Amino acid sequence: MKLFDVYSLLDMEPVRGEGAYLWDKNGVEYLDFYGGHAVISIGHTHPHYVAKISEQLSKIGFYSNAVINSLQVELAEKLGPLTGYPDYELFLCNSGAEANENAVKLASFTTGRTRVLAMHGAFHGRTSMAVALSDNPAIQAPVNKTENVTFINLNDVEALQRELSSEEYAAVIIEPIQGVGGIRMASTEFLHAAREACDKTGTLLIMDEVQSGYGRSGKFFAHQWAGVKADIVSMAKGIANGFPVGAIIISPEIPAKKGMLGTTFGGSHLACAAAIAVADVVKAENLVENARVMGEKIVEGIKGTSGIKEIRGSGLMIGVDLSVPQADFRRVLREKHHIMTGLSGQYTLRLLPPLVIGEREVERFVEAFRATAAEMGM
Numbered sequence: 145m146k147l148f149d150v151y152s153l154l155d156m157e158p159v160r161g162e163g164a165y166l167w168d169k170n171g172v173e174y175l176d177f178y179g180g181h182a183v184i185s186i187g188h189t190h191p192h193y194v195a196k197i198s199e200q201l202s203k204i205g206f207y208s209n210a211v212i213n214s215l216q217v218e219l220a221e222k223l224g225p226l227t228g229y230p231d232y233e234l235f236l237c238n239s240g241a242e243a244n245e246n247a248v249k250l251a252s253f254t255t256g257r258t259r260v261l262a263m264h265g266a267f268h269g270r271t272s273m274a275v276a277l278s279d280n281p282a283i284q285a286p287v288n289k290t291e292n293v294t295f296i297n298l299n300d301v302e303a304l305q306r307e308l309s310s311e312e313y314a315a316v317i318i319e320p321i322q323g324v325g326g327i328r329m330a331s332t333e334f335l336h337a338a339r340e341a342c343d344k345t346g347t348l349l350i351m352d353e354v355q356s357g358y359g360r361s362g363k364f365f366a367h368q369w370a371g372v373k374a375d376i377v378s379m380a381k382g383i384a385n386g387f388p389v390g391a392i393i394i395s396p397e398i399p400a401k402k403g404m405l406g407t408t409f410g411g412s413h414l415a416c417a418a419a420i421a422v423a424d425v426v427k428a429e430n431l432v433e434n435a436r437v438m439g440e441k442i443v444e445g446i447k448g449t450s451g452i453k454e455i456r457g458s459g460l461m462i463g464v465d466l467s468v469p470q471a472d473f474r475r476v477l478r479e480k481h482h483i484m485t486g487l488s489g490q491y492t493l494r495l496l497p498p499l500v501i502g503e504r505e506v507e508r509f510v511e512a513f514r515a516t517a518a519e520m521g522m
């Protein structure tokens with residue numbers, strides 16, 4: 145059997161990781177400024193993470209959501225203060241797409257409405273409702289298209305207020321920082337306008353923090369920079385450092401009914417052990433603040449390099465628009481300087497390092513970035 149050929153693969157196979165570093169099968173060391181696509185939050189093979197998962201696996205790895213699992217309660221209790229949403233409730237699933245799927249379904253159950261307002265350029269995952277919330281024809285199969293979803297431009301306050309002038313919409317879904325869309329930030333004004341319009345019309349405000357959340361932006365959630373509150377927040381990626389966990393946190397004003405949401409694997413003992421370990425480390429090592437400080441140092445370090453058109457983002461979610469195709473720039477960074485980075489569109493380099501990076505990693509990256517720009521004659 146061969147693999148179904150849907151991914152463009154880089155010519156690199158990591159076989160070991162530690163902190164912000166990776167090694168390939170030839171023993172070559174790489175600095176990881178990609179974080180496995182914003183997933184590696186506490187660094188590779190963090191000792192607390194390895195110990196917690198190993199210990200849990202030796203006891204029980206999985207049973208079912210039909211029985212009590214006090215690890216889920218422990219996780220919820222840890223996420224309360226960490227997220228800044230102590231009174232919200234937690235539902236666990238397996239991925240970011242599934243988290244968004246559940247968020248929208250919950251909004252529809254709660255309001256009894258069918259319509260959702262989404263943003264052009266958004267990405268919410270690959271399941272049925274998630275792709276319906278994206279206007280990217282490359283990911284939306286004809287069967288997924290639905291008239292229930294209306295798209296407006298991110299930060300178009302007028303369009304938002306026009307659409308939300310009646311009680312038709314179940315939800316508005318916003319990535320506070322569009323990731324796949326090129327590190328595009330929702331403005332403070334737009335997020336406040338969304339909150340206000342939702343309050344007026346009984347529409348639920350969903351923040352997709354799958355990529356921007358869990359401390360990456362320098363606040364626990366990126367929308368918290370604007371000082372707004374969501375009704376439902378979806379998360380995944382960084383929440384369990386690579387173990388597949390998705391989650392939504394839900395306002396206490398949204399009533400739970402038995403059977404309205406469910407999952408076989410979500411919130412398993414092993415998944416909870418992984419997520420608890422990450423929550424412990426994020427708190428103990430002050431990683432949200434570290435993301436803010438290191439993000440500022442990266443931007444400061446590369447600012448002014450010739451060939452940079454624009455730098456966007458917050459904390460350790462940074463998009464750098466380049467005057468040359470990012471794929472070429474990224475290749476030189478990887479092949480010559482042994483630094484892994486991400487991409488977004490044709491000209492945007494995407495930086496999503498683990499939240500544990502320090503001054504040493506920032507300096508190595510900045511030096512390599514400047515050298516690459518010079519080598520490419522930018």
Ligand SMILES: Cc1ncc(COP(=O)(O)O)c(C=O)c1O
Nearest residue numbers: 239240241267268269323354355
């Ligand atoms: C903002 C956002 N939402 C949802 C998803 C989908 O997450 P998953 O791939 O875990 O389903 C992603 C993945 O990149 C994302 O960036």
